[in-house]
Amino acid sequence: MSAETQSVTSAPAARRRWPRLSFPIRYRLWLVFWLALVVFFFSGLQLSLGPLQIRTIALDWEFVGKWWQFISRGVLTTISLAFFAIIGATVLALVSALARLTPVASISSLAGLYISLFRGTPLFLQMFIVYFGLAQVGLVLDGFTAAVVVLSLNYGAYMSEIFRAGIEAVSHGQVEAAYALGMTPAQTMRRIVLPQAVRIITPDIGNQFIAMQKDTALASAITVTELAGRARQAGSPNNRFFEALIVAALWYWLLTLIFSFFQERLERRMARSDR
Amino acid sequence: MTFGDKETAGLAALAGWRQGDNLTAPIDRSLSPCHLVTLSPCHAMTEPILSVKNLHKRYGNLEVLRGVDLELAPREVVCLIGRSGSGKSTLLRCINFLEEPTEGEVTVAGFTVPAGEKTREHRRQILQLRQRVGMVFQQFNLFMHMTVLENLIEAPILVRGLKREMAVALAEDLLQRLGLSDKRDVYPSRLSGGQQQRVAIARAMAMEPMVLLFDEPTSALDPELTGEVLQTMRYLAREGTTMIVVTHEMSFARDVADRVIFMDQGVFVEQGPPSQVIGAPKDARLRSFLDLGLGRG
Numbered sequence: 001m002s003a004e005t006q007s008v009t010s011a012p013a014a015r016r017r018w019p020r021l022s023f024p025i026r027y028r029l030w031l032v033f034w035l036a037l038v039v040f041f042f043s044g045l046q047l048s049l050g051p052l053q054i055r056t057i058a059l060d061w062e063f064v065g066k067w068w069q070f071i072s073r074g075v076l077t078t079i080s081l082a083f084f085a086i087i088g089a090t091v092l093a094l095v096s097a098l099a100r101l102t103p104v105a106s107i108s109s110l111a112g113l114y115i116s117l118f119r120g121t122p123l124f125l126q127m128f129i130v131y132f133g134l135a136q137v138g139l140v141l142d143g144f145t146a147a148v149v150v151l152s153l154n155y156g157a158y159m160s161e162i163f164r165a166g167i168e169a170v171s172h173g174q175v176e177a178a179y180a181l182g183m184t185p186a187q188t189m190r191r192i193v194l195p196q197a198v199r200i201i202t203p204d205i206g207n208q209f210i211a212m213q214k215d216t217a218l219a220s221a222i223t224v225t226e227l228a229g230r231a232r233q234a235g236s237p238n239n240r241f242f243e244a245l246i247v248a249a250l251w252y253w254l255l256t257l258i259f260s261f262f263q264e265r266l267e268r269r270m271a272r273s274d275r
Numbered sequence: 276m277t278f279g280d281k282e283t284a285g286l287a288a289l290a291g292w293r294q295g296d297n298l299t300a301p302i303d304r305s306l307s308p309c310h311l312v313t314l315s316p317c318h319a320m321t322e323p324i325l326s327v328k329n330l331h332k333r334y335g336n337l338e339v340l341r342g343v344d345l346e347l348a349p350r351e352v353v354c355l356i357g358r359s360g361s362g363k364s365t366l367l368r369c370i371n372f373l374e375e376p377t378e379g380e381v382t383v384a385g386f387t388v389p390a391g392e393k394t395r396e397h398r399r400q401i402l403q404l405r406q407r408v409g410m411v412f413q414q415f416n417l418f419m420h421m422t423v424l425e426n427l428i429e430a431p432i433l434v435r436g437l438k439r440e441m442a443v444a445l446a447e448d449l450l451q452r453l454g455l456s457d458k459r460d461v462y463p464s465r466l467s468g469g470q471q472q473r474v475a476i477a478r479a480m481a482m483e484p485m486v487l488l489f490d491e492p493t494s495a496l497d498p499e500l501t502g503e504v505l506q507t508m509r510y511l512a513r514e515g516t517t518m519i520v521v522t523h524e525m526s527f528a529r530d531v532a533d534r535v536i537f538m539d540q541g542v543f544v545e546q547g548p549p550s551q552v553i554g555a556p557k558d559a560r561l562r563s564f565l566d567l568g569l570g571r572g
Contacts, residue, residue, distance in 0.1 A: 176373055177416035177475075181430035181482055182406040191433065195420050 042246075057242070064243050067234040071247045074227035079255070081147055081216040081226060086209055088152025093159035098189070100164055111160070118157035124218055126150045131222040147219035155212050162204045166197035199270045206263040210256055217252075227251050323382075324349045324517050325370070325408075325486045330379035330390070332365055332541075339365045340376070341541035347486065350515040354528035354549070357538035358564060363521040366538070367488045370519070371408040372401045383407045384485050406434060409479030409487040413495050415471040417463040423450070423474050424459045427481045435482065442481070449477045453507055469500035473507050480511070487511070489520040525565070529553050537561045 044058030099111035118126065131146040141149070170193045178188040220229030227248045235244030323346040332340040339362045347353060355363045368374040370381055376390040384407060388400045418426050427446035431437045437445070450456045453473055463471055472492055479487055489508065493501040505527050512518065512531050522528060528535050528549055535552040537545045537560075545558045556562045 171416075173412060173414050173416035174418060177410075177412060177418070177478075178430075179373060180371055180405060180408075180410035180412075181478070182402050182434040183430060184402060187433055191429065192418055196418075199420060 059243050059246070060240055063238060063240045064247060067238075067240075067244060068247050071227065071230045071234055071244060072251065074225060074230040074248070075251055075255075077144070077224065077226035078213070078216050078251075081144065081151070081219055081224070082209075082213040084148045085151035085155065085212060085216070088148060089155035089159055089208075089212065090205075092152055092156025093163050096156060096160040097163035097167060100160065101167060115157045115160050118154050119161075123150065123154050123215060124221065126154055127218055127222050143219065143223040146222055147216065147224050151212060151215065151219075155208055155215075159205060159208050162201050162208070163197065166201035167193055169200050170196045202263075202267050202270055206259075206267070209263075210259055213255055213259065214252055322349075323347055324351075324384050325519075326382045327366075327370060328380050328382070330366065330369055330381070331377045332362075332369055332374060333377045339541050340369065343379075343541070343543060345536075345543075347517055347519065349517055351517055351533045352512045352531055353519045354532040354535045355519060355521045355538060356523070356525075356528060356535060356564070357544075361538045362541040363538050364490050367410070367490050367519065367521055370486075370488060371405050371410055373410075402434075406482060407485045409482055409484035411472070411476050411479050411487065411489045411492050413491040415463075415468070415475045415495070417471055417475055417478070419463055422460050422462055423455065423466075426463070426474060426478050430478070431481050445483075446477070446481055449480055453477050453510075467500060468496045469503045472496065472504045476504075476507055476511070480516075485517065487516055487518040489518060489522070491521050491523070493522070493524060525553060537564070539564075 041056050042059055043056050045056050047054040096111040096114055099107050100115070102108050127147065127150050130150050131141065131143060134141060134146075174192050174196065175188055178192045179185075183191070216226060217228035219226055220232065223229075225233070228245075231244040231248035232241075235241040238244075325345070325347040327343055327345040330340050330343040330345075331338065341362075343362075343366055345353075345366075355366065357363050365374060369376040372381070372388065378390050380387055380389040381404065382388075383404055386400075386404060386407065388397070388404050418429065421429065424443065424446055427449065428437075428439065428442035431442040431445065432439055447456070447459070450459060453476065455470070455473060455477060458466060458470060458474065463474065466474065476487075476492075492508070493504050496504065501524070505524060508518075508520070508527070509531055520527070520532070530549075532549050534546060535549045536543050537552060537556075537558065539560050545552055545556065545561050552561070553565065556565055
């Protein structure tokens with residue numbers, strides 16, 4: 001978007017939202033219905049409706065009762081993986097976005113290479129390269145550290161582009177106004193551009209955090225015993241994959257729901273200046 | 276670092292004088308009221324507060340400004356008129372170095388910044404200069420994530436290093452004078468265009484600039500909203516603010532300006548009191564411009 005079309009007067013129009021759901025009660029009732037249906041498929045019940053025989057999946061509840069605590073102990077590892085990786089990714093994203101936007105060719109191109117490399121290769125492969133590859137040349141990282149580093153680098157690269165787009169979406173008039181008041185480029189970035197860019201990109205960044213929180217599961221491939229790893233450890237010897245993995249999946253879902261709740265509240269708070 | 280009482284601080288703001296600033300740079304010393312006392316009033320009136328010498332701006336082969344010289348006396352109001360593309364806005368943007376002039380120099384109250392060097396010192400000088408030159412934009416450019424008050428105190432605190440209470444007092448005084456007190460804690464998106472532009476004027480005044488530049492301040496407004504902005508500008512002019520106004524509002528130029536300058540193709544073609552330039556234009560291009568312009572206004 002060019003600076004001209006981003007004029008101040010058109011900004012509120014650009015943020016116009018879809019109307020909120022006008023049928024919250026019906027929406028929730030149906031939600032409960034569909035959820036009940038999904039639960040039913042795992043109930044183990046057998047129904048015969050005339051000629052129609054319905055068999056549902058029977059879960060081993062005894063196994064779940066015995067192992068769910070073992071699996072759930074991975075939640076803390078998952079949360080701390082996500083926590084450190086979110087911090088790392090945000091810092092990397094901000095630094096590389098600013099680097100990408102500098103007029104200094106050497107720095108901008110370095111940031112460009114970083115973004116291209118880490119967006120262009122699979123996260124799974126990056127995990128192996130950092131954990132096994134670096135160990136081969138003498139840099140031995142434990143699984144947790146390697147996972148945090150890789151998640152930070154990978155998501156930092158994706159979020160860098162989001163940050164850059166957010167910074168560029170702030171109208172150039174804002175920058176000129178700040179300059180005209182005697183602010184330095186650094187002050188302008190910190191006080192005027194970044195606060196507005198962050199408001200613009202909050203939904204996208206939130207989505208990245210949610211995606212990352214689930215991608216922490218890949219750390220189980222490099223020996224980290226977080227949720228998914230423990231689920232496999234519990235399920236494999238007993239041949240109870242379904243039960244173990246569902247326990248882990250429910251945890252991921254719960255974490256995401258909690259995160260979405262806070263994300264939505266944050267977005268609403270940040271929309272203050274648009275109203 | 277002291278202000279007089281709130282009242283005089285506001286008056287100083289409107290008169291364009293800076294007072295009780297943290298005076299660090301050499302230029303600041305010459306601006307202090309004490310220094311002015313040593314000058315005869317007559318001298319103070321004739322010493323230009325802004326002077327532009329031989330200003331050129333080229334974009335590749337295109338020469339937008341072709342040697343502009345301009346001197347402004349304190350409290351003088353100058354209106355720049357001319358067709359779009361004549362270089363009016365470029366001149367304004369070169370005065371505070373939002374556009375880097377190719378050649379020439381700008382002096383504000385004895386502080387000179389020459390064009391063209393790309394040094395650290397040059398950038399520092401530009402920052403100094405901008406503190407003394409306020410600018411009001413066509414598109415207002417209020418900081419959308421800040422309330423009206425926050426818009427006003429941001430630069431005084433960050434750039435001038437004022438204490439927060441002092442900046443707030445100055446801002447509240449300005450808002451009251453411009454009739455915007457009730458908008459103090461409102462976000463710009465909830466204001467009309469006219470109100471936004473008045474807040475933008477207040478924001479520029481909060482830095483207590485020596486000169487205020489207006490870049491077509493009413494061109495982005497609906498016709499019924501231009502009135503309140505022009506009224507605010509008349510008020511500032513009456514209070515003795517030195518200003519350069521790029522405008523298409525001929526009635527404003529005729530009533531308020533001490534001097535009207537007609538620009539064409541990057542040079543001043545004709546200038547003088549409004550009665551002469553608008554009332555009895557000599558240049559043929561100016562005459563045809565006025566025929567078009569007055570038809571609109």
